[in-house]
Each structure stands twice: as structure tokens, then as C-alpha cells.
Amino acid sequence: MTIVDPLPGEDQVLRAHELRKEYGTGTGLVRAVDGVDLAVTAGETLAVMGASGSGKSTLLHLLGGLERPSGGEVWLAGRRVDTMTEKELALLRRKAIGFVFQAFHLMDELTAVENIELPALLAGDSPRAARRGAGELLERVGLSDRAGHLPTELSGGQRQRVAIARALINQPLVVFADEPTGNLDSAATTEVLRLLDSLHTAGQTLVIVTHDSRIAATADRLISMRDGGFVEETRLRHGSGRMVGELAGLEG
Amino acid sequence: MSGGTSSKEPPHGFQLRVVQEVLLALLAKEAAHGYQLRALLQRALGPLAEVLNAGHVYVTLNRLDKAGLVTSQRVGQADRPDRKVYELTAAGRERVTEWLGDTSWPKPAPAEFHLKLVAAAEAGLGDPERLVDTQRHAVLAELAAVQRAALAEPDGSAAGLLLEGVVLRLQADLHWLETCARYWTVRKGSA
Numbered sequence: 001m002t003i004v005d006p007l008p009g010e011d012q013v014l015r016a017h018e019l020r021k022e023y024g025t026g027t028g029l030v031r032a033v034d035g036v037d038l039a040v041t042a043g044e045t046l047a048v049m050g051a052s053g054s055g056k057s058t059l060l061h062l063l064g065g066l067e068r069p070s071g072g073e074v075w076l077a078g079r080r081v082d083t084m085t086e087k088e089l090a091l092l093r094r095k096a097i098g099f100v101f102q103a104f105h106l107m108d109e110l111t112a113v114e115n116i117e118l119p120a121l122l123a124g125d126s127p128r129a130a131r132r133g134a135g136e137l138l139e140r141v142g143l144s145d146r147a148g149h150l151p152t153e154l155s156g157g158q159r160q161r162v163a164i165a166r167a168l169i170n171q172p173l174v175v176f177a178d179e180p181t182g183n184l185d186s187a188a189t190t191e192v193l194r195l196l197d198s199l200h201t202a203g204q205t206l207v208i209v210t211h212d213s214r215i216a217a218t219a220d221r222l223i224s225m226r227d228g229g230f231v232e233e234t235r236l237r238h239g240s241g242r243m244v245g246e247l248a249g250l251e252g
Numbered sequence: 253m254s255g256g257t258s259s260k261e262p263p264h265g266f267q268l269r270v271v272q273e274v275l276l277a278l279l280a281k282e283a284a285h286g287y288q289l290r291a292l293l294q295r296a297l298g299p300l301a302e303v304l305n306a307g308h309v310y311v312t313l314n315r316l317d318k319a320g321l322v323t324s325q326r327v328g329q330a331d332r333p334d335r336k337v338y339e340l341t342a343a344g345r346e347r348v349t350e351w352l353g354d355t356s357w358p359k360p361a362p363a364e365f366h367l368k369l370v371a372a373a374e375a376g377l378g379d380p381e382r383l384v385d386t387q388r389h390a391v392l393a394e395l396a397a398v399q400r401a402a403l404a405e406p407d408g409s410a411a412g413l414l415l416e417g418v419v420l421r422l423q424a425d426l427h428w429l430e431t432c433a434r435y436w437t438v439r440k441g442s443a
Contacts, residue, residue: 051433197403213426214419217396224385231382234389236396243397245303247418249358251267 013173013205014040019072021058032058034228045206047219055228056209057178064097064176065089077173094123098167098175102182104159106151113147116165123170137165141195157188177208181215271312273351276344283339286310298411299401313338380436388429395422
């Protein structure tokens, strides 16, 4: 499968149009995602916030090809995703998309480095190349000394860093993260925060669904969802030293 | 950033309300030059020192001198203009003791926003949920600015500790806004 480059002059890596997902029928009909339009620019970090039941996780699953929409379109790097065959979708998920989940979803019987290299092996890389890539990623997430550890021998923050490294191994166009700090304490959240921030700086496109305000605050753009739709969108500007000074109790 | 000005009392630039007390306390151990005190403040404030009015320390030291809380002595230097060395007086020391014992604390003030929601709902002026959404985004923009500054600080930095204090307070505000959202969602559902 070849990934088509974004249209010339466009750097939108991910696009959704009139996206809908419904469950049930009749009076039991639930509109989990109700007519969402969205464009994500390459290198952008987008955070989607909302209460549980707002549709934010369903939206992430639709964008990442984990679920099929009831209506509308999803485009990734110029390719329409929602009409792909199962086989095409599986390939897409393997090569072009990285996922990070709240519960890590690491293989308990594999070591950290084996977990990270697995998607590369599945994508057809040679064992040598996969191991080299996994080693580099372990270094990037600051866990080189934990390569041979099983997930059960790692802290929560370390497990999530391994899971993030795994999500990056095939150099995905987009990394989707679903409540990446939902199972973590404050210190581990800071670890993940620093890592996500460094990915952002390195130009990785990230879509994060979260109710953790600290994670949301690392984004370039923040969207709030309610009842399956977007209700508020903000570009988070990082620059103002004056703003920070005032908040800290310095007086203008 | 507007920190680099050197005029005596520029109209812009940030002030530290308690800078008088801080300077006095820093002089409690031994006499010091203005620039030494300024360097200490800069270390403690890290990136926030950039927005502090540069002349603020010197202006304040002059005031403290006039108020009899410090004394100053000119010290000649071979190849540069004279420098002033400041020393704490007994009155200054008393002021430091008072300050250390003072427990006043910035007050959280959610009453205004709370009443805004109540009034908006009561008068049918707007949807409280929407007001909460908008407010939450405004606070998150502040959190984003502070957190970015905090993440840029190395481990163990004093300024990082200060920024963490700001992050935690903003998180508390966001937590409360979430509670507000739940309350007004239930209200709307039962209306």
C-alpha cells in the first residue's frame, strides 16, 4: 500500500467531513458522533476534551480506522479511510497510524524492546532493522536501561513511555492517544507530558483525547465535545511571559 | 518581553508587591550590593524575572534607604563608578520578622463566576454550560502558557517550583469548572 502525499499546497494530514456514528435504533438511538468536521495540520497537536459519553473516544476510533462511521468521510494523507476494505484498513493502522491507550495494551510476555519492535516486524522490517529502531526509540523515551524488562517490572509511567515508543516505531503520519495519562499518578503524568511535548517539538502529528487538563494544555489547538459535536475550539498560545508573570503574582 | 529597560520608573514592566520585604530579608545575613540582590531574585524567578522591571530593585532600595530600613554606603571601585552596599537597620530587621510571621494568602475568588452562571440561567441570558466551556478554554490557555514555561525549567530549579504552584492552582480552577459543568448539565436535563 502506498500512502499518497497530501494534496499539493495542503498540509492537512487528517480530515473528517460530516462524520457521524450512531448506535442502536428507534428510541434507543445514540448519536455518539454527530456531524463533525475536522482538519488536522501536519505537525499539529490537537487535544479533544469532553465528559465521558461526549463522543470523544468514538471520534478517535473513527479517525484512526478502529471503527467505521455511520456517515461522512475520513481522509488520511489524501486517502479516504472510511471506505477501505478490512485488509486495507489493517495495513493502514499498521503502517500509517500509531495508537496509545489508557491501559497501555503491552504484551505482558514480551520485554520492553520486544513490545516496541513488534509492529515493525509485523510491517515486514527485518529483525535487525526492527531491533535497531526499537533501541533508538527506547533511548528517545529515556528507557534504554529497561530494554530487557517485562511490562510488569516497569512503573506505570515507564509502561506508557514504552507504549508511546511502540506507537512511533513505524513512523506514523498520526499518533492517536486515548486518555494516555488516565491510569497514571501526577509524577508519571509529568513523564508522559514531557515526552508528548518532545514529540510535538519533533514535528509528530498528534491527536489526543483526554480529560487531563495538563495533557490538553500541551496542544496547539483544543476542542471540546458535548453530545457528539464540537462546542468550543481554542488555539492555545504559548508565548506570553506577561501572562505567566501575572498568574504567578507579579503585578503589571 | 519588556524587561530590558533601565530607566528609573518606567510606566510598564512588572512589579513584585513584596519586593521591599524580600530585599530586606535577603539583607538579614549580611550587607550586599544591589546587583547581588537582583541576581538572587532572578535565580528564584527564572523566566519570570524577564518581565520584572529592571530598575525595580534599585528604586526599591532607595526607598528603603529613605525610610530608614536600610543604610547604604558608597564603595569606590578602581575602574568603574562607585557601588552602594546596603545594610539592614534594626527597624528593617523588625519588618522582616513581621513579614515572615504574616500568613496572608491570595484568595481564591469563585463567587463572581458562580453568580454569573446563576444570573445567566435565571434570566435566560445564556447557557451556563456554554459559559463554562468558554471559561474553561480561557483557563486552559493560561495553563498552556505556564506549563510550557514549567517544562522548560530543568529538574530542581527554584523557578520550576514557583511555576508548579501556578499550574496546580489553575488545575484546581479547572477542576471546579468541571464540577460547575456537571451541576448545570443536570439542571438543564431536569428543566
